[in-house]
Amino acid sequence: MKYSHQTRILVAVDCIIFGFDGEKLKLLLIQRGIEPEKNKWSLMGGFVEPGESLSLAANNILKKLTGLEGVYLEQLQAFGEVNRDPIERTVSITYFALIDIHKYEKQLSQEYHAEWFEMNKIPELIFDHNEMVEMAKKRLRYKAALHPILFELLPEKFTIPQLQSLYEGIYDSVFDKRNFSRKILSTGLLIKQADKDKLSSKKGAFYYVLDKRKYNANFHAFLNLIPNPDHLQFV
Amino acid sequence: MKYSHQTRILVAVDCIIFGFDGEKLKLLLIQRGIEPEKNKWSLMGGFVEPGESLSLAANNILKKLTGLEGVYLEQLQAFGEVNRDPIERTVSITYFALIDIHKYEKQLSQEYHAEWFEMNKIPELIFDHNEMVEMAKKRLRYKAALHPILFELLPEKFTIPQLQSLYEGIYDSVFDKRNFSRKILSTGLLIKQADKDKLSSKKGAFYYVLDKRKYNANFHAFLNLIPNPDHLQFV
DNA sequence: CCAAAAGTGTTTGGTTTACACCCATGG
DNA sequence: CCATGGGTGTAAACCAAACACTTTTGG
Known part of the structure; x- marks a missing residue:
């Protein structure tokens, strides 16, 4: 049985990944290998697949990019403006992750052209990803003021x-x-x-x-x- | 242009609506008029339609049920367990609303069989709605301890x-x-x-x-x- | 021996708590 | 006139902030 006459929408998960190298707080971004927006920087993300819950999708994305499991991962916000993705309507659920940068396995992410950026040197990102990063920064500041x-x-x-x-x-x-x-x-x-x-x-x-x-x-x-x-x- | 080979999913918005009558904090629930789970209580919600952002969907739901606009409305969490809706996979984005119960227009909601419930008398709700209510209560406590x-x-x-x-x-x-x-x-x-x-x-x-x-x-x-x-x- | 970073204590002011009595008034 | 809920002040404890000197050691 299904709900009829309802529109189904693409659902993605995007991860805002923070790391600390002992000196500075950094953000892990990837360079898109495919059109649209090829070569532009973006958050690591992916579509939610059948049989995959949102949190599992986020964990899978994180593991594909960093090799890490059991990382601190918290749901940030759903972003759902109608035209946020110009190709096709997509609702994105964002998660932010905190990782010990030294555990990050570089070779895994070479296939995604990943790079760490200092927080004040974040390039222009695709879609509404800059807005997502801003929100994650605020959430991190807010939360870190109250919790360890x-x-x-x-x-x-x-x-x-x-x-x-x-x-x-x-x-x-x-x-x-x-x-x-x-x-x-x-x-x-x-x-x-x-x-x-x-x-x-x-x-x-x-x-x-x-x-x-x-x-x-x-x-x-x-x-x-x-x-x-x-x-x-x-x- | 579209993303091919990706699975599209139903996206719903559900609202946790708090009201205060001068005595007690209450929650507005509706009694489902349709199968499945006919006659069971649930949060007010609806599927996100094309051309409708998430926040607009939440505002529309609130307006349909209460007649109110410009109400305090904040995104709570996306719920995305695979089988949370037994009919068909649906990702639900929850919003919580705070309203002055006296502004609530009863006649509007009679078509939904809406009722206010005291917080310690909340009935069993469909799907994962009780979990959503619990999360909203916690968020409200958390937030109210720090912000007016x-x-x-x-x-x-x-x-x-x-x-x-x-x-x-x-x-x-x-x-x-x-x-x-x-x-x-x-x-x-x-x-x-x-x-x-x-x-x-x-x-x-x-x-x-x-x-x-x-x-x-x-x-x-x-x-x-x-x-x-x-x-x-x-x- | 000295530059550079680590480590530590005290005083002051402000905030939070606990606590008890008087006030106004409708019945 | 009295029962009921509204309104207020003070002292003590606690917490946060400002501030400066001593320690260690590699070069």
Whole structure:
């Protein structure tokens, strides 16, 4: 049995993939190999196939491009303007992903001509993809101000100065390091390691790992991770 | 030109419509007039038509059911499990709406057999609609803890005790009235009126109206409208 | 030995909470 | 005149922000 006299529409999933290389927040884009808009940059996406739920479609896309599974992936928004795709009407469900850039497997994505772009150097993208990226940035800022989400971008072991530089990049601000480390440590989510990262200073900075049990239990609690969030531009 | 060899899917919009009658938060549901699931309760929804964007579809659905335009309407989530509709695969984009229940025009919705349900008396709904309602409740709690969104549910003129009872209903808690009114008034969003509502007490409670200019300007700022939000259950 | 980054403590001001009494009035 | 709900103030605890010096070590 089917619903008759109803119009069926193409449904796509597009992924906004954020990565952090220890210095800067970046976005993974692909260069389209096919017409229309051949050679233009775009988000990685694909049509939803029969038998594939939306979240499965998003995970599949992410895996095809990066080789990664079990990544942080969250539904952002459905985009459904009638003419957003000039070829044929397509509703796109967007997901944003946070990945540790070092786990990204380059060879997989060469077939898609993928490249990481710094957030302030994002090229013109096809369709409404720039708008999607803007919305994802806002959502990330909003969410990271309240929840310890940015740990998803970091490697297993990381230092507090690295974490601070990630926050500073995302909010385009500079935070006081004494207040920052106090605030982060007071969440109780970090476990100090015995060894240090000596790459970026002579003294070296202690590594920390995330306490996964507490992280999962406390993820939805409101934290106050950003000073004066009121004046920042959110969703 | 079209994308060939791709499967097109039914796309629906379903609306989770919240209303407040001065006492309790309620949800507007309709009783299906047609098979399948005839006579079962469901959210108001409809298929997205050609030439209709998602947000327009949501507004149209709301207008057909309630007669209202310009209502607060926000996209919630896309639901896309493969078998969520047993008749035929349908991706549903959900929107939640906040309306002043007194503006709702009953005669319009009689053709849909619509009824308001108290939040703790929601019947079993078709498909995954109960899940959609749960998500909308969580989103409302989450959002109302940070943004002055609940004014959308109130009539033009309202009293602080009314507002407090709305918050208390949503969070299933009791708040200290001194702290509550101080907090709300300190947002600067309320303008005190000269007249009083004398329906619910002998002394009467002063009416307030929303300062729309400040409301629109400050909507995205983080407020701290709920005491101890940490222990409440959110998204 | 010194430049460069890591690490840490205190004071101050503001915000949040807990808490109790008086006010106005319709019946 | 009294029961009912409306309205308000204060003190204590807590939290956030501003701020500067010491430590470590590779070169």
